[in-house]
Amino acid sequence: MEEIIRVDNLSKFYRGFKAVNDLSFSVKKGMVFGLLGANGAGKSTTIECILGTKAMDNGSVKILGQSPQNNRSQLFERIGVQFQESNYQENIRVGELCELTAALYKNPAEYKNLLSKFGIKDKNKVLVKELSGGQKQRLFIILALIPNPEVVFLDELTTGLDARARRDVWQILLELKKQGLTILLTSHFMDEVEVLCDKICILKRGCKVFYGTVKEATESSPYNKFEDAYLWYTDDREDSNENV
């Protein structure tokens, strides 16, 4: 299968502190890949190093076979990104933000179709800041999809959403996966990871402590539930999971 993202020996230091340490993984086409770990484990830093918005100190990254350091304008025609923080102008309307985003790409998707598909077509004229949390997250997925991307990066897409809104987002992502979209996401919700992710990588203080499927993660831990296994992997006690 075609390799969409390849990360080799990625390291990033902040003033001597290792934010990401010698991380390698690969994401194949059509896969949903989950990057997991506690706050500060290095998830966002990893995504930013992959996308080239932060310079890595060591290692190499390829997205769609290309280095994101070079050919940025060509490569980012094919990549959709949603960062953890919402990034939009104070007084911008939903339709305007979509239109503005679409204008950045050569062959953008028709954003009005996306708005209706995601059930927020009636919000076209509403200020983005007036949307509910769930509507906002749906809008941010739409923004990431406007380039007609081959791969999307979604950083903590469902943080702050209620159970219903989270379920809705899952449905959307599963639908997109069915259509062959490759997704790299981060999440703090293990139920979500179980439903969505084909493969996961668990980070602890910048180091990879597990890489494989959810099932494998549970099996190679002393627990039956994935959430317990996850906590076991990320637990701070020294004795529990060194060298996993």
Added chain:
Amino acid sequence: MKTFKTMLKTELKVSLRGVDMIIFAVCMPLVVLVVLGIVYGNKPAFDGASYTFLEQSFGALASISICAGGIMGLALVVADYREKKILKRFKVTPIRPVLILFVQVLIYALYALVSLLSLFIVAVLVFGFRIHGSLLQFFLGWLLVLISMFSIGIMVGGIAKNVKIAGIIGSLLYFPMLVFSGATLPYEVMPTAMQKISDILVLTQGIKILKAAILGQPVGNILIPIVVMAAVGVICTTVALKYFKWE
């Protein structure tokens, strides 16, 4: 081109929705013009002057919107777009984030231009204003003042740690200039001691250029102001380019 047009259109709408620039960069200069017009009417600037008080003040009025947009507006929007990670978001698109900064510069230049035109129309129609010197020279001077003041705003917004600090620095530059550079309170009515302080302010020098152009005074009189404005523009642009924080 499509990208640029959509960006300009959208950012302009968003900016207009913010309303503050309509008030500070367009309405306020007009209000000051009308007040000065009512107080001084068509009186000559001083006994025996060949030009009116208002003609003498017109350059100053035209600088209000440049100062408001360039220093407060630009500094805040640049810091705000960085803090909201809008600049960062542009980094993961095919478009470079510098384009959105360019669009903002253009928007604030538009505010200044609208202000200039509205001042001109009202001054001519209501107060019998006319340019004694060269229109071209005035426009070139106006552009120089604009570039110089805008470079201050970009620098402040680009290197301030956050929106709050950009706002504080912007205010510290904006309000003294607004009041003491002659932009609102005419330089000519200030006591000599106050004029001396006023001369330190960058905008005061800019206003001298505009005033000389309107009144048809020789360019030789304003060489120092021209050098000062150009130097400020070069220094601030260099600092902004070198130390600009994208995030």
